[in-house]
Amino acid sequence: MTVKVRFAPSPTGRLHVGNIRAALINWLYAKRQGGQFVLRIDDTDLERSTKEFEQGIETDLTWLGLVWDERHNQSARFPVYQQAVERLKAQGRLYPAYETGEELDRRRKVQLSRGQPPIYDRAALKLTDEEKAALEAEGRRPHWRFRLEGKRVKWMDLVRGECEVDTASMSDPVLIREDGAFLYTLPSVVDDIDMGITHVIRGEDHVTNTGAQIEIFEALGAAAPTFAHMTLLVGADGGALSKRLGSLSICDLREQGFEPLAITSHLAKIGTSDNLEIGESLAVLGESFEFSKMGRSAARYDEADLGRLNAALLHVMPYETAKPRLAALGVDLGEGFWNAVRGNLNMFGDVKTLATVVAGEVTPVVEDQAFLDAAKALLPETIGPDTWGEWVNAVKEKTGAKGKGLFLPLRRALTGMDHGPEMGPLLALIGREKAVRRLSGETA
Numbered sequence: 037m038t039v040k041v042r043f044a045p046s047p048t049g050r051l052h053v054g055n056i057r058a059a060l061i062n063w064l065y066a067k068r069q070g071g072q073f074v075l076r077i078d079d080t081d082l083e084r085s086t087k088e089f090e091q092g093i094e095t096d097l098t099w100l101g102l103v104w105d106e107r108h109n110q111s112a113r114f115p116v117y118q119q120a121v122e123r124l125k126a127q128g129r130l131y132p133a134y135e136t137g138e139e140l141d142r143r144r145k146v147q148l149s150r151g152q153p154p155i156y157d158r159a160a161l162k163l164t165d166e167e168k169a170a171l172e173a174e175g176r177r178p179h180w181r182f183r184l185e186g187k188r189v190k191w192m193d194l195v196r197g198e199c200e201v202d203t204a205s206m207s208d209p210v211l212i213r214e215d216g217a218f219l220y221t222l223p224s225v226v227d228d229i230d231m232g233i234t235h236v237i238r239g240e241d242h243v244t245n246t247g248a249q250i251e252i253f254e255a256l257g258a259a260a261p262t263f264a265h266m267t268l269l270v271g272a273d274g275g276a277l278s279k280r281l282g283s284l285s286i287c288d289l290r291e292q293g294f295e296p297l298a299i300t301s302h303l304a305k306i307g308t309s310d311n312l313e314i315g316e317s318l319a320v321l322g323e324s325f326e327f328s329k330m331g332r333s334a335a336r337y338d339e340a341d342l343g344r345l346n347a348a349l350l351h352v353m354p355y356e357t358a359k360p361r362l363a364a365l366g367v368d369l370g371e372g373f374w375n376a377v378r379g380n381l382n383m384f385g386d387v388k389t390l391a392t393v394v395a396g397e398v399t400p401v402v403e404d405q406a407f408l409d410a411a412k413a414l415l416p417e418t419i420g421p422d423t424w425g426e427w428v429n430a431v432k433e434k435t436g437a438k439g440k441g442l443f444l445p446l447r448r449a450l451t452g453m454d455h456g457p458e459m460g461p462l463l464a465l466i467g468r469e470k471a472v473r474r475l476s477g478e479t480a
């Protein structure tokens with residue numbers, strides 16, 4: 037059996053870290069199993085779906101490296117869904133209901149006040165043909181509900197183990213709205229069958245859905261795929277992230293300068309027994325991916341952890357990888373420069389400031405010009421990678437300064453900053469001429 041999974045986002049907004057975790061886990065699992073990853077645009081809601089958001093989904097997935105083997109739009113498949121509808125109607129599993137939203141609300145309130153569960157009472161099933169005709173003559177349009185069998189639906193979930201949903205405790209789900217629009221439930225099942233999806237991997241907010249959807253698979257004469265329901269993301273404080281997800285879009289993270297592999301490494305490792313660390317590539321992340329490592333504990337999305345992973349990735353990034361990006365920023369100052377500064381980067385873009393220290397103008401921070409003059413007089417004629425150590429020793433002997441009182445004024449004068457990369461390689465890159473001018477208090 038070739039594994040085939042799908043990621044089915046709705047193009048009604050930008051992808052956020054929660055969506056991407058689902059996409060990523062699907063992708064990693066497929067690659068690990070030598071399988072295929074399908075991108076299925078869930079655009080059955082024609083009013084809320086837009087081409088811009090669809091384009092955004094593709095841009096974000098591509099940027100992250102989550103390339104797809106197949107791509108579909110649900111909006112192009114309405115005739116296929118209609119066939120399934122006819123089949124379910126013929127079996128008496130799909131029935132028209134005419135209640136308005138207010139009527140349903142009112143009934144739910146009554147049920148709750150009587151201590152009953154707010155389940156749809158199936159009043160529509162009792163309507164005679166004449167009653168239905170009368171309602172339609174009034175101008176009412178039906179929505180269509182799937183008649184659940186009301187049984188214990190069981191499956192072996194790859195994350196949650198044995199699962200059971202009692203569909204007797206659920207309302208018959210609406211599959212088609214009054215305006216004829218398909219809700220996600222039926223097209224998803226029809227597509228999973230048609231496309232040969234073997235594994236449905238999604239968030240645990242879909243567990244109840246799964247109970248109903250397994251009944252739909254059965255009604256359509258198909259075997260249900262294997263399911264895996266992942267725990268939902270929580271924030272650094274352990275609180276639910278659902279309300280904040282809208283503001284955690286992948287395009288925002290991209291604009292903030294996060295590396296795609298830092299994001300995918302973070303999202304692949306949280307909620308698993310693996311250590312939080314950078315994977316060398318998506319393929320390497322795939323090699324270590326196992327559902328058995330995913331527990332029931334929450335997956336903690338923590339931007340501070342993401343920041344640490346981002347920095348860790350930059351700290352070992354080879355020059356060859358960095359070179360085109362440095363060139364694009366106009367700061368490709370060679371391999372020596374990159375190796376000298378990469379250990380100090382949190383975001384790739386920080387390199388611009390450090391390039392200024394080496395090749396641009398710095399206004400030195402001067403507190404004690406006499407001390408700097410003494411240091412300047414001791415600066416060797418030629419500056420190499422070992423110069424800094426020798427020079428600082430000479431300055432120490434001459435002035436008696438030590439520790440912070442020795443290093444900090446020199447760093448401030450030479451770089452204009454309190455912190456930064458190691459001064460040895462940096463001084464060699466700054467060069468004698470600029471060093472002398474900065475030690476003199478000049479902007480250079």
Ligand code: GLU
Nearest residue numbers: 044045046078220224238
């Ligand atoms: N469009 C649905 C969602 O984003 C897909 C759910 C699924 O994977 O079945 O929630």
